Amino acid sequence: MPATINPGKFSLPADAIQGECRRLDRAFYDRPAITVAPDLLGRLLIHATPEGPRIGRIVEVEAYLGPTDLAAHTSRGRTARTRAMFGPPGHAYVYLIYGMYHCINAVTGPEGSGTAVLLRALAPVSGLDKAANGPGRLCKAMDITLDHYGIDLCSDTLWIAEDESPRPASIVASPRIGVDYAGEWADKPLRFHVDGHPAVSRRPGKKRTR
DNA sequence: CGGTCGATGATT
Protein backbone atom coordinates (compact mmCIF):
# COMPACT_ATOMS: atom_id res chain seq x y z
CA MET A 1 0.00 0.00 0.00
CA PRO A 2 1.50 3.32 -1.01
CA ALA A 3 2.30 5.90 1.63
CA THR A 4 -0.21 8.70 1.84
CA ILE A 5 0.01 12.21 3.15
CA ASN A 6 -2.83 13.49 5.30
CA PRO A 7 -5.34 10.83 4.20
CA GLY A 8 -8.77 12.22 3.51
CA LYS A 9 -7.43 15.40 2.02
CA PHE A 10 -5.16 13.97 -0.62
CA SER A 11 -2.74 11.20 -1.28
CA LEU A 12 0.21 11.13 -3.59
CA PRO A 13 2.58 8.80 -5.32
CA ALA A 14 5.24 8.65 -2.68
CA ASP A 15 8.33 8.21 -4.83
CA ALA A 16 10.62 10.17 -2.57
CA ILE A 17 8.82 9.41 0.68
CA GLN A 18 9.96 6.42 2.69
CA GLY A 19 7.41 4.41 4.64
CA GLU A 20 4.97 5.99 7.01
CA CYS A 21 4.75 9.77 7.09
CA ARG A 22 3.82 11.52 10.34
CA ARG A 23 3.21 15.18 11.12
CA LEU A 24 5.58 16.68 13.69
CA ASP A 25 3.69 17.59 16.85
CA ARG A 26 3.82 20.53 19.23
CA ALA A 27 6.33 18.83 21.50
CA PHE A 28 8.80 18.63 18.63
CA TYR A 29 8.88 22.42 18.38
CA ASP A 30 8.72 23.05 22.12
CA ARG A 31 12.47 22.67 22.52
CA PRO A 32 15.39 25.09 22.10
CA ALA A 33 15.87 26.37 18.54
CA ILE A 34 19.44 25.12 18.54
CA THR A 35 18.08 21.60 19.14
CA VAL A 36 15.15 21.81 16.74
CA ALA A 37 17.21 23.25 13.87
CA PRO A 38 19.40 20.23 13.06
CA ASP A 39 16.48 17.93 13.84
CA LEU A 40 14.49 19.56 11.01
CA LEU A 41 17.06 18.50 8.41
CA GLY A 42 15.71 15.64 6.34
CA ARG A 43 12.09 16.41 7.30
CA LEU A 44 9.36 17.14 4.77
CA LEU A 45 7.80 20.58 4.41
CA ILE A 46 4.29 20.08 3.06
CA HIS A 47 1.87 22.69 1.77
CA ALA A 48 -1.59 21.47 0.79
CA THR A 49 -2.44 24.07 -1.83
CA PRO A 50 -5.73 24.14 -3.75
CA GLU A 51 -3.77 22.95 -6.79
CA GLY A 52 -2.30 20.02 -4.91
CA PRO A 53 0.51 19.29 -2.50
CA ARG A 54 3.90 20.90 -2.69
CA ILE A 55 6.55 18.99 -0.79
CA GLY A 56 10.24 19.55 -0.23
CA ARG A 57 12.83 17.91 1.96
CA ILE A 58 14.56 20.38 4.27
CA VAL A 59 18.33 20.46 3.75
CA GLU A 60 19.35 23.80 5.28
CA VAL A 61 18.16 25.82 8.28
CA GLU A 62 19.29 28.53 10.70
CA ALA A 63 18.54 28.88 14.41
CA TYR A 64 17.64 32.25 15.94
CA LEU A 65 17.99 32.18 19.68
CA GLY A 66 15.75 34.97 20.98
CA PRO A 67 16.07 38.58 22.20
CA THR A 68 19.69 38.20 23.31
CA ASP A 69 20.65 36.98 19.81
CA LEU A 70 21.46 40.23 18.00
CA ALA A 71 20.74 38.60 14.64
CA ALA A 72 17.19 37.63 15.66
CA HIS A 73 14.26 39.89 14.84
CA THR A 74 13.09 39.45 18.43
CA SER A 75 16.23 41.28 19.65
CA ARG A 76 14.36 44.50 18.76
CA GLY A 77 11.56 43.60 21.14
CA ARG A 78 7.90 42.89 20.55
CA THR A 79 6.44 44.53 17.46
CA ALA A 80 3.50 43.77 15.22
CA ARG A 81 5.85 41.85 12.96
CA THR A 82 7.48 39.73 15.65
CA ARG A 83 4.28 38.85 17.47
CA ALA A 84 4.22 35.34 16.02
CA MET A 85 7.88 34.72 16.82
CA PHE A 86 7.14 35.48 20.48
CA GLY A 87 4.10 33.23 20.29
CA PRO A 88 3.67 29.54 21.04
CA PRO A 89 5.87 26.93 19.35
CA GLY A 90 4.82 25.10 16.22
CA HIS A 91 3.52 28.16 14.40
CA ALA A 92 4.90 29.94 11.33
CA TYR A 93 6.71 33.25 11.60
CA VAL A 94 6.63 34.62 8.05
CA TYR A 95 8.09 37.98 7.12
CA LEU A 96 8.68 40.07 4.03
CA ILE A 97 12.27 40.99 3.26
CA TYR A 98 13.63 43.58 0.81
CA GLY A 99 10.08 44.42 -0.11
CA MET A 100 9.81 41.38 -2.35
CA TYR A 101 10.68 38.06 -0.77
CA HIS A 102 9.11 36.02 1.96
CA CYS A 103 10.93 33.93 4.55
CA ILE A 104 9.41 31.31 6.83
CA ASN A 105 10.47 30.26 10.31
CA ALA A 106 9.15 27.54 12.58
CA VAL A 107 8.65 29.07 16.03
CA THR A 108 10.34 27.04 18.76
CA GLY A 109 10.68 26.87 22.53
CA PRO A 110 8.11 27.94 25.09
CA GLU A 111 5.76 30.82 24.29
CA GLY A 112 7.51 34.14 24.85
CA SER A 113 11.02 32.82 24.17
CA GLY A 114 11.16 34.56 20.79
CA THR A 115 13.13 31.74 19.18
CA ALA A 116 12.67 30.18 15.75
CA VAL A 117 14.28 28.22 12.95
CA LEU A 118 14.55 29.76 9.47
CA LEU A 119 13.98 27.30 6.63
CA ARG A 120 16.58 28.00 3.94
CA ALA A 121 16.65 25.22 1.34
CA LEU A 122 14.64 22.25 0.08
CA ALA A 123 15.30 19.30 -2.16
CA PRO A 124 12.26 18.76 -4.41
CA VAL A 125 9.90 15.90 -3.53
CA SER A 126 6.52 16.70 -5.07
CA GLY A 127 5.04 19.72 -6.81
CA LEU A 128 8.44 21.42 -7.04
CA ASP A 129 10.34 21.31 -10.30
CA LYS A 130 13.73 21.98 -8.81
CA ALA A 131 15.62 22.55 -5.59
CA ALA A 132 14.62 25.65 -3.67
CA ASN A 133 17.91 27.07 -2.41
CA GLY A 134 17.61 30.25 -0.40
CA PRO A 135 14.78 31.30 1.93
CA GLY A 136 13.14 33.61 -0.62
CA ARG A 137 13.12 31.00 -3.34
CA LEU A 138 11.89 28.41 -0.83
CA CYS A 139 8.77 30.44 -0.08
CA LYS A 140 8.21 31.18 -3.75
CA ALA A 141 8.49 27.51 -4.66
CA MET A 142 6.16 26.49 -1.84
CA ASP A 143 3.73 29.38 -2.44
CA ILE A 144 4.17 30.65 1.12
CA THR A 145 3.19 34.28 1.71
CA LEU A 146 2.13 36.57 4.54
CA ASP A 147 -1.23 34.79 4.32
CA HIS A 148 0.54 32.08 6.30
CA TYR A 149 1.69 34.44 9.05
CA GLY A 150 1.15 32.75 12.40
CA ILE A 151 -0.40 29.63 10.89
CA ASP A 152 -0.36 26.50 13.06
CA LEU A 153 2.21 24.06 11.67
CA CYS A 154 0.52 21.26 13.62
CA SER A 155 -2.54 21.62 11.42
CA ASP A 156 -3.42 20.45 7.93
CA THR A 157 -2.59 23.30 5.54
CA LEU A 158 1.13 23.78 6.04
CA TRP A 159 3.15 21.42 8.17
CA ILE A 160 6.38 19.48 8.58
CA ALA A 161 6.45 15.69 8.64
CA GLU A 162 8.93 12.93 9.25
CA ASP A 163 9.11 9.83 7.14
CA GLU A 164 11.21 6.72 7.55
CA SER A 165 14.13 7.79 5.41
CA PRO A 166 17.45 7.67 7.21
CA ARG A 167 18.56 10.71 9.15
CA PRO A 168 21.20 12.81 7.37
CA ALA A 169 24.51 11.01 7.83
CA SER A 170 26.47 14.19 8.43
CA ILE A 171 25.41 17.71 9.40
CA VAL A 172 27.60 20.77 8.96
CA ALA A 173 27.32 23.84 11.21
CA SER A 174 28.52 27.24 9.99
CA PRO A 175 27.83 30.94 10.58
CA ARG A 176 24.44 32.27 9.52
CA ILE A 177 24.05 34.12 6.22
CA GLY A 178 23.50 37.86 5.99
CA VAL A 179 23.86 38.77 9.66
CA ASP A 180 27.27 40.43 9.67
CA TYR A 181 25.82 43.33 11.64
CA ALA A 182 25.17 41.10 14.66
CA GLY A 183 28.55 41.42 16.35
CA GLU A 184 29.77 38.25 18.05
CA TRP A 185 26.46 36.57 17.17
CA ALA A 186 27.37 36.76 13.48
CA ASP A 187 30.11 34.17 13.96
CA LYS A 188 28.24 31.57 15.96
CA PRO A 189 27.71 28.30 14.06
CA LEU A 190 23.90 28.39 14.00
CA ARG A 191 23.39 27.47 10.34
CA PHE A 192 22.98 23.76 9.72
CA HIS A 193 22.93 21.90 6.45
CA VAL A 194 23.14 18.37 5.17
CA ASP A 195 26.80 17.74 4.42
CA GLY A 196 27.52 17.92 0.72
CA HIS A 197 23.91 18.31 -0.34
CA PRO A 198 23.66 20.00 -3.73
CA ALA A 199 20.54 21.97 -2.76
CA VAL A 200 22.10 24.10 -0.01
CA SER A 201 21.83 27.80 -0.71
CA ARG A 202 25.52 28.46 -0.52
CA ARG A 203 28.64 26.44 0.00
CA PRO A 204 30.29 27.07 3.35
CA GLY A 205 32.69 29.95 2.99
CA LYS A 206 36.39 29.59 3.35
CA LYS A 207 37.51 29.20 6.88
CA ARG A 208 37.41 32.55 8.57
CA THR A 209 40.78 34.07 9.25
CA ARG A 210 40.85 36.94 11.66
C1' DC B 1 26.77 44.99 -6.64
C1' DG B 2 22.37 47.28 -6.93
C1' DG B 3 17.17 46.73 -7.18
C1' DT B 4 12.98 47.38 -4.54
C1' DC B 5 9.47 48.44 -1.05
C1' DG B 6 7.30 47.24 3.46
C1' DA B 7 8.39 47.47 8.32
C1' DT B 8 10.44 50.01 11.76
C1' DG B 9 11.50 53.66 14.92
C1' DA B 10 12.18 58.48 15.38
C1' DT B 11 9.87 62.49 15.09
C1' DT B 12 5.71 65.95 14.56
Add this chain to the structure above:
DNA sequence: ATCATCGACCGC
Protein backbone atom coordinates in the same frame (compact mmCIF):
# COMPACT_ATOMS: atom_id res chain seq x y z
C1' DA C 1 0.17 61.24 11.29
C1' DT C 2 4.69 61.36 8.15
C1' DC C 3 9.62 60.36 7.02
C1' DA C 4 14.24 58.34 6.50
C1' DT C 5 16.55 54.26 7.02
C1' DC C 6 17.41 49.49 6.41
C1' DG C 7 17.32 44.88 5.48
C1' DA C 8 17.68 36.62 8.25
C1' DC C 9 17.73 38.14 -0.43
C1' DC C 10 18.24 37.50 -5.35
C1' DG C 11 20.04 37.76 -10.03
C1' DC C 12 23.33 39.94 -12.72
